[in-house]
Amino acid sequence: MSEVKTPKVSLVGAGPGSEDLITVRGLKTLQNADIILYDALISDELLSQANSNIPRIYVGKRCNQHSFTQDDINLLLVQNAYKYGHVVRLKGGDPFVFGRAHEEIEYVESFGIPVSIVPGVSSALAVPSSQGIPMTKRGVSSSFWVMTATKHNGSFSEDLKFAAQSSATMVLLMGIRKIAEIINEVSKYRSSITPIAIIQNGTMKNESCIISTLNTIQNSLSEIDISQPGIIVIGEVITDHPSFYEEEIQRVIHSYL
Ligand SMILES: C[S@@+](CC[C@H](N)C(=O)[O-])C[C@H]1O[C@@H](n2cnc3c(N)ncnc32)[C@H](O)[C@@H]1O
Structure with a gap:
């Protein structure tokens, strides 16, 4: 039985x-x-x-x-x-x-x-964390804002505009396909040299990470495979990423060439 x-x-x-x-x-x-x-x-x-x-x-x-x-x-x-x-x-x-x-x-x-x-460990925190990017940092960022770029009806989320006007670290899920629009919107409110990180397939073998600033990220967009899941982080905390200053030096050198 x-x-x-x-x-x-x-x-x-x-x-x-x-x-x-x-x-x-x-x-x-x-x-x-x-x-x-x-x-x-x-x-x-x-x-x-x-x-x-x-x-x-x-x-x-x-x-x-x-x-x-x-x-x-x-x-x-x-x-x-x-x-x-x-x-x-x-x-x-x-x-x-x-x-x-x-x-x-x-x-x-x-x-x-x-x-x-x-409960599970959310990618919103773990993916930046595993790259060495803090969500908060004393004297730099005292809060973070996790959001999606688009709402369920496909329209652009107004939270993006509000978060961009705050000093919070911005963490965007499901935004890879809208990356150009996101950069455009955030650039209206934050300095053009604000750091940005795009991390795809975080914590997995095929993880990739692009570190840049709002005014130079356009040069790296062709490296992104939009079919892969990714998290976009925007804020000064990204300067803690091990390769931020290395990339920054390259950007300065290129701007003089
Ligand atoms: C429908 S949401 C679900 C989020 C999930 N509940 C969490 O807490 O991580 C899926 C989005 O999470 C993000 N995501 C999930 N896992 C990821 C990973 N390993 N690397 C990068 N982004 C990831 C991507 O933005 C993806 O489009």
Whole structure:
């Protein structure tokens, strides 16, 4: 007789990319799953640490190429909880940072299925941090502002304008395709020599990082692969990046050539 499983769902933050940046609780929960529904940006190395005999369903959404809509995902969570028992919904970074976690929780709980949350290390903090870029620094920046460049309807977020007028370190997610517009908008309010960093595939083997200033970043935009996830950081804290002054010297030399 097959064992009857009690349906439950765990929303687990997988961390920013590297498989060892999941939390201990996240990994334990993953290893206790009866089925995994996972996002884009979840590494194979992390998935390989789960029980290899359980089903895994990829439900990622990258660059508007959605394998499943949000409604499909909500339904899959409920159906699979009844079918298999413990569903682990593995989400990039932290589930509550641009992760639509609340929609999944509301839907699953409306069926009386319990949901638990395992926080994750958000890419918003971990990706700059792993590059040696602080979010705050005494006497330089006393706050940071994490935002997206575009709202859900595709329009440009007005928060960008407000953040640019503050002295906060700006951290932009999902902004790579809008980089030229972002630079243009921020340049209206901040000095042209404000440092900017663009970090793609942070904490992973194929990580890349461009360090520049608002007035010279245009020269580096061709190096960016817009199909890859990236974080844009704007603010004086970037001067702490090991290569900032090296790049700055190159920029000055080129301006005299
Ligand atoms: C839908 S948001 C989800 C964020 C996630 N919940 C978190 O806390 O990190 C996806 C965006 O996060 C950023 N992102 C996530 N992982 C990244 C990584 N390893 N390197 C650079 N950017 C990353 C990119 O801006 C990407 O478009």
